[in-house]
Amino acid sequence: MKHELLIKMLESYASTVVKSRAHTIDEEERFPLETVKELGRYGLLGLPFPTKWGGVGADTKAYIDAVRILSKYCATTGVIVSAHTSLCSHPIFAFGTESQKEKYLPKLNSGQFLGAFGLTEAGAGTDASQQQTKAIDRGDYYEITGNKIFITNAGYADVYIIFAVTDQSLGLKGISAFIVEKDSDGFTVGPKEKKMGIRGSSTCELVLQKVKVPKTQLLGKVGEGFKIAMATLDGGRIGIAAQALGIAEGAFERTVEYIKKRTQFGRPISAFQYTQFMVAEMKTKIEAGRLLLYKAVSDKDEGRSYTESAAMAKLYCSRIAVEVADQCIQLLGGYGYIRDYEIERYLRDAKITEIYEGTSEVQRMVIAGKVLK
Amino acid sequence: MNIIVLVKQVPDTTAIKIDKETSTLIRVGVPNIINPDDLAAVEEALKLKERYGGKVTTITMGPPQAEAMLRELYALGVDDAYLLTDRRFAGSDTWATSRILSALIEELQFDLIIAGYQAIDGDTAQVGPQVAEFLDIPQVTHLHQIVGLDKHELVVVKQTDYELETLAVTLPALITVRREMNEPRFMNAFDLWNCFDKELHLKTFDDLKLELQHIGLAGSPTRVKKTYTRPVMTKAAKEVMEPEAAAKKIVDLLYPYMEVKNHG
Numbered sequence: 001m002k003h004e005l006l007i008k009m010l011e012s013y014a015s016t017v018v019k020s021r022a023h024t025i026d027e028e029e030r031f032p033l034e035t036v037k038e039l040g041r042y043g044l045l046g047l048p049f050p051t052k053w054g055g056v057g058a059d060t061k062a063y064i065d066a067v068r069i070l071s072k073y074c075a076t077t078g079v080i081v082s083a084h085t086s087l088c089s090h091p092i093f094a095f096g097t098e099s100q101k102e103k104y105l106p107k108l109n110s111g112q113f114l115g116a117f118g119l120t121e122a123g124a125g126t127d128a129s130q131q132q133t134k135a136i137d138r139g140d141y142y143e144i145t146g147n148k149i150f151i152t153n154a155g156y157a158d159v160y161i162i163f164a165v166t167d168q169s170l171g172l173k174g175i176s177a178f179i180v181e182k183d184s185d186g187f188t189v190g191p192k193e194k195k196m197g198i199r200g201s202s203t204c205e206l207v208l209q210k211v212k213v214p215k216t217q218l219l220g221k222v223g224e225g226f227k228i229a230m231a232t233l234d235g236g237r238i239g240i241a242a243q244a245l246g247i248a249e250g251a252f253e254r255t256v257e258y259i260k261k262r263t264q265f266g267r268p269i270s271a272f273q274y275t276q277f278m279v280a281e282m283k284t285k286i287e288a289g290r291l292l293l294y295k296a297v298s299d300k301d302e303g304r305s306y307t308e309s310a311a312m313a314k315l316y317c318s319r320i321a322v323e324v325a326d327q328c329i330q331l332l333g334g335y336g337y338i339r340d341y342e343i344e345r346y347l348r349d350a351k352i353t354e355i356y357e358g359t360s361e362v363q364r365m366v367i368a369g370k371v372l373k
Numbered sequence: 374m375n376i377i378v379l380v381k382q383v384p385d386t387t388a389i390k391i392d393k394e395t396s397t398l399i400r401v402g403v404p405n406i407i408n409p410d411d412l413a414a415v416e417e418a419l420k421l422k423e424r425y426g427g428k429v430t431t432i433t434m435g436p437p438q439a440e441a442m443l444r445e446l447y448a449l450g451v452d453d454a455y456l457l458t459d460r461r462f463a464g465s466d467t468w469a470t471s472r473i474l475s476a477l478i479e480e481l482q483f484d485l486i487i488a489g490y491q492a493i494d495g496d497t498a499q500v501g502p503q504v505a506e507f508l509d510i511p512q513v514t515h516l517h518q519i520v521g522l523d524k525h526e527l528v529v530v531k532q533t534d535y536e537l538e539t540l541a542v543t544l545p546a547l548i549t550v551r552r553e554m555n556e557p558r559f560m561n562a563f564d565l566w567n568c569f570d571k572e573l574h575l576k577t578f579d580d581l582k583l584e585l586q587h588i589g590l591a592g593s594p595t596r597v598k599k600t601y602t603r604p605v606m607t608k609a610a611k612e613v614m615e616p617e618a619a620a621k622k623i624v625d626l627l628y629p630y631m632e633v634k635n636h637g
Contacts, residue, residue, distance in 0.1 A: 001569055005448060009560040043562030056562045066562075
């Protein structure tokens, strides 16, 4: 019942307010700060965390419904929520000390703080183990120096989970995770990247120049960074799968509306069998994606391993998001190619879901690795 | 400030479709919603609470299904809710309904009662004013705006046909508002997630100081003798012509129905 009512609330908010801003923020490449404020007020930035830390006290399913439904109308809004929740609040919740949780979760859950995650570097993309950012132990603090690229929510986030090498000789076990605040001396954010899609979202480089990070800001134990990053990305992938499924659903719903009205050869184009077959195929893909996505969600909510199901959900949902958005443009014909009709945006937005938080190739590596172990 | 809001669950009249064969309304499967004027009343109450502190309590009378509406109001931020439900209440007209609502309100603490101006299913606009009469408190109907509290008075702007009147009303009082007055907020996940766990007060005839002869059909001075659905006029004319000629034709068609008003 709660989930049904939450979906009703999400639809009523997203299909009006979020939808009305989606086109403009894409055109202007403008980060929707006003939306972020509302998301905080409505509890949508703290869904899966306990009320003890200012969260809503809901579950992964509720959080995933939020990312999915927001993304139906605006994929930029979807990724802001996903990066904040899965990549910043969640690792603090899962690996943080009591005092770290007390310090950050209430602010993150209420939207007073926005969160981000910095793992990727110029030379450490899919091979995230090749971290060049260094954290030197200076007694009571770490001194972090290095560059992170393609950081979602950068510039607007107040808290960043930053990964850095604490001991080169230990390889993967020499990487640690830190909670870094935006106002730290030596911490700067580069210019916004100009992207193909999700253009309202902020993607920037982070430059850390001898940033002093107190030891109390170490997340997890020394050397646990890589493990934390991988576990965090497992959850993040469910979020991106939800964003992708939402994109597919959004493009599909708009297109179904259109083809019932658009008349050619004296009939609505939905009366043609070729159109109907496309509709049937798209709908089937969306429902298959939904089953994979919510399988991963229930694996997580019920305490099972979700590495594999999350990878499968992301691999599949991101693929069908691209396919469905592409076919929707085709069904709208010339109108589909015009930006004001807001269908082509879905294809541009969909493409990133095959790339970030682990490319589709990485998802295949994860899935095959589980099968062949 | 303790605020009571009177709310009613109504069929969503915008979702009612017309049977083209019989020209009658199809009522089956029409979803229930909170009456729009009442939702505006809840919004005003929540805004007053945010400004002056206090508590917002909603009261409805209706079948047990009305609980769903009250739960949704919890998800908007309402603090407390009462559902008056009893088979013996069935058949009550606005007079008997107002009496039942008043019997409950008399047992509660309140500074202000806000009601919707009228319900979209009955269009009587009687319940709010009658409740004020039963409780013997002042009332201001058809508000345009709530200005705010001034000591023990509430300053409001009332809308008449051509004027806006600023009035001060001594509390406790009852006011009625219309949906045009505000944009209701969305539910929020914090309140939504525990809205089903919150206590909801169920009240029946036995809980109230009422007499059977004053409620239900027996207590209702108005009786519905007959209801019928007026055939819906769906025929529209369609004609293709030049814009200028079209404009003239439209004006000629509408002119007899237009009341020329000279005001001010």
